[in-house]
Amino acid sequence: MAIFPLSWTESAACRGREGALFFPPETGERKDDRLEREQNAKRICQTCAVRNECLTCALERRESHGIWGGMNESERRGLLRY
Numbered sequence: 001m002a003i004f005p006l007s008w009t010e011s012a013a014c015r016g017r018e019g020a021l022f023f024p025p026e027t028g029e030r031k032d033d034r035l036e037r038e039q040n041a042k043r044i045c046q047t048c049a050v051r052n053e054c055l056t057c058a059l060e061r062r063e064s065h066g067i068w069g070g071m072n073e074s075e076r077r078g079l080l081r082y
Contacts, residue, residue: 006057013048014041023066038072045070 014022021041024034045051055069059076
């Protein structure tokens with residue numbers, strides 16, 4: 001596995017108070033709440049200058065949770081199948 005420098009995270013649009021949108025709460029969540037949270041997170045990703053670096057890092061690390069580079073877990077798994 002390649003090691004990616006994480007300096008790109010300093011420019012990520014998700015830094016700060018919005019970061020909680022990108023991961024499910026520890027207590028679980030209803031499907032409607034998850035879909036809304038993911039949609040809001042993906043909206044932030046659309047404006048992010050380092051979106052590609054984020055997605056590449058998540059794919060390389062096989063991140064199993066959260067929104068990375070504008071994609072959720074199942075969307076990233078779909079990319080890895082090809």
